[in-house]
Amino acid sequence: MSKKGQQYETYSEELKKKAIEMRLQGMTKAAVAEALGIKNIGRLKVWMRKYRQSGIFGFMDHRGRRQHYIDQERYIKRLEMENAVLKKWLDITKGEVYRRNIASLKNYGEIPP
Incomplete structure (x- = not known):
């Protein structure tokens, strides 16, 4: 004490x-x-x-610093993981937008079935 x-x-x-x-x-x-x-x-x-x-x-x-900036390797790995997740999300979103566009064009008869 x-x-x-x-x-x-x-x-x-x-x-x-x-x-x-x-x-x-x-x-x-x-x-x-x-x-x-x-x-x-x-x-x-x-x-x-x-x-x-x-x-x-x-x-x-490290007083007054944000915790995730302290360990640079851990911070970089976290950013790389976020980047990978965002890339996957972008691929999924692009695929979904493409499918919606094709479906809407088929509904209006612009693309033959």
Whole structure:
């Protein structure tokens, strides 16, 4: 639990990247925390998890951004899926319009049956 008025330490993206690099080179969490002045060693574990999930992009400050813009690959896949659905809908619509036009022309005798 947090205590009333407790301040949380914030760290820059550069420091987080440096900490990740040091951990990837084999340094222990305690050694990295001591070298970089990180008070809470548990933060390194969280940063490593974010790095494994999202790469360096995971360290960007996303506050105030729309969620679907955060993960660009997921956003692109969503747009590709929407594009495919719209293409199918357009094909169906064109086919339906063509069939209606042919049917109406047959009804008026412009096209022999």
